[in-house]
Amino acid sequence: MSSNSVSGLQREVLALYRRALRMVRSKPPQARPKFSLYVRYTFRNQASSVSPRNVAAIEHLIRRGKRQIDLYESPSIKDCQISQVMIDWEQAPRRS
DSSP states (O other), rough: OOTTTOOOHHHHHHHHHHHHHHHHTTHHHHHHHHHHHHHHHHHHHHHHSSOTOOOHHHHHHHHHHHHHHHHSSSSSSSOOHHHHHHHHHHHHHHOO
C-alpha cells in the first residue's frame, strides 16, 4: 500500500460527500445554491472539528451525515435554511 493511498474512512467520507452533491442536483434550481452551501460548510466545519486520528468520532459523523442525507434526499424536501454564519463563511477569503 503506497503512502498516498486513501484509507477506508477517507473513501467513506468522499463517497458521502459525492452523495450529498448528487442530492443537491436533485433539488429545484433556485434552492441548489443554499443546499450546496449547506453541504460544503457542514463538511468543512465537521472536518476541522475532529482529529484525523479520532476514528470513533469520524465514524459517528459519517453515520450522522448518512441519516441527514437520507432525510434531504426526500423529494418532499424542496429547500433548506442557511445561517448568516454559513453566508459569512462562504464570503470570507480562503487561506491556503
